[in-house]
Amino acid sequence: MASPRDRNGSPVATGRRRVAVFDLDGTILDGQSSVGLVLLLIRKDIMTMREAFPVAWWGLRYKLHLPHGQEAVRKRIFRCLAHRSVEEVDEIVDTLYMTYVAPRIRAAALDTIDDCHRRGIEVWVVSASFEPIVRRAAFGLGIDGQVSTRMAVVDGRYTGELDCRPVEGVEKLVQFTDRADERYGAGSWEMTAAYGDHLTDVPLLERAQERYAVDPDFVLAYTVRRHGWSLLHWHEHVSPGQLERITEASPSKRGDVADDLANRDPCRTDTVPPTPGPEAEANRSG
Numbered sequence: 001m002a003s004p005r006d007r008n009g010s011p012v013a014t015g016r017r018r019v020a021v022f023d024l025d026g027t028i029l030d031g032q033s034s035v036g037l038v039l040l041l042i043r044k045d046i047m048t049m050r051e052a053f054p055v056a057w058w059g060l061r062y063k064l065h066l067p068h069g070q071e072a073v074r075k076r077i078f079r080c081l082a083h084r085s086v087e088e089v090d091e092i093v094d095t096l097y098m099t100y101v102a103p104r105i106r107a108a109a110l111d112t113i114d115d116c117h118r119r120g121i122e123v124w125v126v127s128a129s130f131e132p133i134v135r136r137a138a139f140g141l142g143i144d145g146q147v148s149t150r151m152a153v154v155d156g157r158y159t160g161e162l163d164c165r166p167v168e169g170v171e172k173l174v175q176f177t178d179r180a181d182e183r184y185g186a187g188s189w190e191m192t193a194a195y196g197d198h199l200t201d202v203p204l205l206e207r208a209q210e211r212y213a214v215d216p217d218f219v220l221a222y223t224v225r226r227h228g229w230s231l232l233h234w235h236e237h238v239s240p241g242q243l244e245r246i247t248e249a250s251p252s253k254r255g256d257v258a259d260d261l262a263n264r265d266p267c268r269t270d271t272v273p274p275t276p277g278p279e280a281e282a283n284r285s286g
Contacts, residue, residue, distance in 0.1 A: 017189040020116045021176060021204055024127035024134055024148075026197035027214045028109040028141070029101060030237060033133045036100030037077060040092065047080045074166065077130065078151055082160025086153060093132040094251075101137055102247050108234040109214075110242055112195070113141060121192055126176045126204065128168040140246040145183065147175050173203040195232075196220070205229065 025032045041047035081089055116123050124145040127134045134148035150163035165171050180189050194201070194208035199219045205211040211229040213220050224231050238246065
């Protein structure tokens with residue numbers, strides 16, 4: 001691994017592993033992967049238009065930066081994929097990635113991920129989205145780790161039920177912290193930067209040393225202004241050359257890719273209060 005460096009290329013002295021955390025939908029991806037998945041399920045006659053209508057309404061509310069919850073959408077998607085094999089779902093997700101997700105990856109997000117790697121910073125994506133979608137995106141973008149919402153698997157088939165708590169709000173920080181502690185050791189890592197677009201990303205942003213809001217909703221934008229966090233506008237999608245790079249290999253065609261489902265890390269089914277981040281410390285002291 002390259003020696004840690006700052007944005008100017010100068011070596012950084014640190015005894016801990018540095019990690020940058022990105023949200024997926026609305027941050028790395030210009031849009032919602034769940035909407036793309038529903039459109040694909042309709043084309044494959046796996047979901048009916050009647051079942052899809054609430055998802056379309058949810059997607060419109062997201063676009064307009066209105067309050068939107070993912071639970072109802074998640075339940076409909078999980079219900080449609082219940083009892084389908086892991087292999088079948090992986091094929092569906094690979095098609096989704098190639099046709100919907102990859103072309104909508106923001107060029108600046110990919111550049112930032114590359115810059116983190118050049119500076120010796122590991123990159124994780126932490127998302128409320130369905131685990132196979134996030135795993136596929138993480139593979140294509142060369143991301144080092146991921147935390148996402150999982151559906152239970154029994155005898156090689158999805159059950160339609162959650163395997164652990166959804167990775168949203170405070171659970172983003174709780175579950176990422178658990179996973180990072182398992183990989184690096186408690187106290188052996190630090191969150192150098194966090195990138196998000198929605199109010200539910202605030203727990204992660206507060207914990208990071210550098211906080212970046214990417215085209216945020218109006219509630220997060222208010223929080224950004226109030227706390228003096230950095231505001232980013234990432235509009236351009238990946239170039240044809242970048243698109244070719246992030247779609248050149250599929251995990252299903254790579255024999256050296258570990259079976260993530262067979263080697264899943266354990267996750268909490270209860271909510272654990274997160275470690276106070278820099279924001280909370282500042283509030284307590286000031």
